[in-house]
Amino acid sequence: MTKTSLKLLVLAAAMSVATAASAQQTAGTWLGTLGMNKITPKVDSGDVSAPALPGTKADVESDTKPRFAIAYMLTDNWSAELDLGVPYKHDLIGAGSIEGTGKLGDAMVLPPTAFIQYRFFPANATFRPYVGLGVTYAMFIKERGSAQLTSILNTGGPGATYKLDDKAGVSAQIGATWRIDDNWFLDATVIKTKLKTKVHFSTGQTQDVRLDPVAASISIGYNFKGLSF
Amino acid sequence: MRHTKLAIAAMALAVLAGCGGSSPEAGDQTVRVKFSSQVSFGDSLSDVGTYNVGTVAALKGGKFTINGDNTAINATLTGRNWTELVAAQLGLPAPCAAMTGLEGDASKGFSVARVNHAGCYGYAQGGARVTNPVGPGNAATGSALGALTVPVVTQVANHLAISGGKFKGDEIVFVMAGGNDVLFQLSKLSADAAAAGTAAGIKAGGEAYIASLVSQLAAGATDPADAAKNILAAATAAAARGASQAVITQETIGAAAVQPGNGAVSSQAVYSPMVATATAAGNAAGAAAGPVAGAAYAKAQGPVLVEALKTAGTELATLVKTQIIAKGANYVTVNNLPDVATTPSGRSQSAETRALINAMISAFNGALSAGLAGESKAVIVDVFWVSNDQATNPAPYGLTNVTEPACDLTAAKNPLGTALTCNGGNLKTGDVSHYSFADEVHPTPYNNLLLARYVSRSLVTKGWL
Numbered sequence: 265m266t267k268t269s270l271k272l273l274v275l276a277a278a279m280s281v282a283t284a285a286s287a288q289q290t291a292g293t294w295l296g297t298l299g300m301n302k303i304t305p306k307v308d309s310g311d312v313s314a315p316a317l318p319g320t321k322a323d324v325e326s327d328t329k330p331r332f333a334i335a336y337m338l339t340d341n342w343s344a345e346l347d348l349g350v351p352y353k354h355d356l357i358g359a360g361s362i363e364g365t366g367k368l369g370d371a372m373v374l375p376p377t378a379f380i381q382y383r384f385f386p387a388n389a390t391f392r393p394y395v396g397l398g399v400t401y402a403m404f405i406k407e408r409g410s411a412q413l414t415s416i417l418n419t420g421g422p423g424a425t426y427k428l429d430d431k432a433g434v435s436a437q438i439g440a441t442w443r444i445d446d447n448w449f450l451d452a453t454v455i456k457t458k459l460k461t462k463v464h465f466s467t468g469q470t471q472d473v474r475l476d477p478v479a480a481s482i483s484i485g486y487n488f489k490g491l492s493f
Numbered sequence: 494m495r496h497t498k499l500a501i502a503a504m505a506l507a508v509l510a511g512c513g514g515s516s517p518e519a520g521d522q523t524v525r526v527k528f529s530s531q532v533s534f535g536d537s538l539s540d541v542g543t544y545n546v547g548t549v550a551a552l553k554g555g556k557f558t559i560n561g562d563n564t565a566i567n568a569t570l571t572g573r574n575w576t577e578l579v580a581a582q583l584g585l586p587a588p589c590a591a592m593t594g595l596e597g598d599a600s601k602g603f604s605v606a607r608v609n610h611a612g613c614y615g616y617a618q619g620g621a622r623v624t625n626p627v628g629p630g631n632a633a634t635g636s637a638l639g640a641l642t643v644p645v646v647t648q649v650a651n652h653l654a655i656s657g658g659k660f661k662g663d664e665i666v667f668v669m670a671g672g673n674d675v676l677f678q679l680s681k682l683s684a685d686a687a688a689a690g691t692a693a694g695i696k697a698g699g700e701a702y703i704a705s706l707v708s709q710l711a712a713g714a715t716d717p718a719d720a721a722k723n724i725l726a727a728a729t730a731a732a733a734r735g736a737s738q739a740v741i742t743q744e745t746i747g748a749a750a751v752q753p754g755n756g757a758v759s760s761q762a763v764y765s766p767m768v769a770t771a772t773a774a775g776n777a778a779g780a781a782a783g784p785v786a787g788a789a790y791a792k793a794q795g796p797v798l799v800e801a802l803k804t805a806g807t808e809l810a811t812l813v814k815t816q817i818i819a820k821g822a823n824y825v826t827v828n829n830l831p832d833v834a835t836t837p838s839g840r841s842q843s844a845e846t847r848a849l850i851n852a853m854i855s856a857f858n859g860a861l862s863a864g865l866a867g868e869s870k871a872v873i874v875d876v877f878w879v880s881n882d883q884a885t886n887p888a889p890y891g892l893t894n895v896t897e898p899a900c901d902l903t904a905a906k907n908p909l910g911t912a913l914t915c916n917g918g919n920l921k922t923g924d925v926s927h928y929s930f931a932d933e934v935h936p937t938p939y940n941n942l943l944l945a946r947y948v949s950r951s952l953v954t955k956g957w958l
Contacts, residue, residue, distance in 0.1 A: 311889070314888060314889050314890065314891040315889070315890050315891025315892075315927075315943065316889060316890075316891075317879070317889075317890075317946070317947065317950065318882065318886060318889040318890075358953075362950055362953075362954075363954075364954040365950065365953045365954055366953070366956075369520060370520075406516075406517075406518070407517040407518070408517070408518045408519075408520035409517075409518070409519045409520040410520045410521055410522070411521065411522045411523055411524045411582070411958070412525075412953045412958065413520070414519065414522060414582065415524075415582045415946070415949035415950075415952070415953060415958055416946060416949055416950055416953060417946070418942070418946075419575075419578045419579060419581075419582045419942060419945035419946050419948075419949045420573070420577070420578035420579065420580070420581030420582045420945060421581075422519070423519025423520070423522050424519060425517040425518060425519050426517060427517050466517075
């Protein structure tokens with residue numbers, strides 16, 4: 265079992281032991297959710313700066329990882345949510361004039377996001393659609409190159425590396441919860457984030473990349489009270 | 494309850510921090526196919542030091558680029574050509590010349606015995622053509638250098654001869670040739686066209702001289718028309734005998750003086766200006782007719798050259814198929830011909846000649862592509878496209894000059910006047926680190942890196958790198 269999944273189990277356990285009196289999604293309720301989230305970047309890549317083959321672009325593959333979110337009902341309808349998760353690992357592949365190179369590298373990203381949400385219908389409704397608006401802070405870590413990246417940037421040179429700038433972006437969310445019982449519910453949500461970053465290669469070249477990821481997740485949630493601000 | 498809140502916050506942070514260190518890494522640098530060796534056939538663009546002997550070595554030359562590690566001057570001046578860069582990327586030893594030597598003027602240090610080097614598979618030689626053993630710089634062309642110019646067909650045969658008649662199958666094979674077929678044919682065409690132009694100029698000049706002289710000499714006669722007819726007959730008779738211009742002139746004046754009423758022309762004071770005028774007319778006509786005839790000759794011969802390059806392209810494709818792939822090679826990279834018309838040499842030519850160069854290269858590359866179509870063990874790298882794009886769109890490539898050589902090719906600085914003897918000590922002044930060309934046709938180390946990257950792109954895409 266990995267370190268990360270262990271941490272998530274601890275979190276889940278922490279949720280289940282919280283005092284769980286009959287808790288519909290009324291003001292003062294906590295909504296903890298645990299599920300799977302797939303992040304698919306919708307990449308609009310700039311060209312790698314000179315010296316490069318004109319039109320050297322990048323694409324980024326999707327990744328699916330566990331997701332944890334905790335929301336707090338400020339009123340029966342307004343809530344604040346924090347989305348967390350383990351780092352996503354995205355493959356970087358060649359595009360544009362270097363289309364067909366396949367994987368050139370990978371990078372991990374942690375995109376914690378804070379939302380203000382509006383949840384429709386009464387607190388005890390079976391089906392509660394909601395919308396949210398928030399801020400994502402994308403932190404890029406462990407960017408890794410490859411022989412292929414080196415050969416395209418600086419054939420025969422030292423292994424090429426790259427670094428992505430950490431960036432904040434605006435996220436919009438649309439989702440819904442389905443009541444299972446007073447405590448348990450299902451949650452499905454789609455988040456679109458506007459996110460632009462810059463790649464800095466060890467060769468001195470740079471590249472602007474608009475990632476604009478779409479995140480889609482399905483989670484199981486638990487309502488509980490007892491932690492009041 | 495405060496405790497729980499704290500616990501959750503702490504756990505959230507733990508998840509965030511769970512990733513550990515974040516420094517970028519170069520990652521896995523192993524290539525997708527593990528090659529046992531690199532075998533390279535071709536010409537100066539791939540030559541790793543065939544002529545790095547005798548005076549060439551003494552002049553700190555040897556390769557057809559800016560020679561030597563001059564990274565102290567600028568990081569781009571590595572002295573390495575594209576085959577060396579790709580070998581390094583593939584994790585293979587630095588390539589070495591399979592044969593060295595020079596067969597030129599011994600008094601200038603250009604006569605060094607041929608030596609074959611075991612374990613060296615850099616067969617490419619400056620001046621080499623596809624099948625013709627005499628390329629630019631070969632002693633048979635009158636060159637003092639005496640480049641060996643072993644053609645690609647023989648280079649391949651030499652490799653087969655030392656390796657049991659076959660490739661092992663796990664070599665990466667590079668083929669890049671045909672450029673010298675273009676240059677050699679062009680240079681021959683240029684010489685032949687100049688000769689044709691000179692001959693035509695002399696003929697037209699002579700005719701114009703006589704016409705002018707006759708009309709001037711006849712003008713003072715009682716019957717100018719009749720006199721002109723008689724004078725012209727004398728001049729034509731003299732010319733037909735093959736007499737020199739002085740004799741023709743003398744006899745023409747003699748014939749003019751005996752025409753009725755025309756005795757005055759026998760006086761030097763009278764005929765001298767006439768001769769001067771006629772000479773000017775003849776020179777003008779000759780100067781006008783020579784280039785026209787030369788161009789006409791070149792135009793007539795153009796299709797012959799295009800056809801010759803088409804043949805060379807087909808020969809190279811056949812060589813790759815029957816002597817390389819059919820003999821066991823599984824990984825063959827064939828570079829097509831670059832855009833020669835945009836090299837400094839090409840740019841110095843007339844528009845007609847550049848069009849001819851393009852037609853020749855197009856014929857060669859077309860035949861090469863057609864000949865290797867559907868050949869899964871060969872990758873054709875479209876060097877023509879990228880070199881043309883570099884010439885017309887240099888900025889994204891980081892090129893600062895695509896029209897002039899980086900090397901000082903004056904005789905005082907570079908006795909051979911080529912990149913073969915260019916090094917960090919005889920560059921042009923100023924920053925030439927990102928020039929395209931070292932000399933009139935050969936790329937700088939920086940441009941070699943651009944080529945290596947372009948070849949790499951094809952190899953990565955093919956799944957070989």
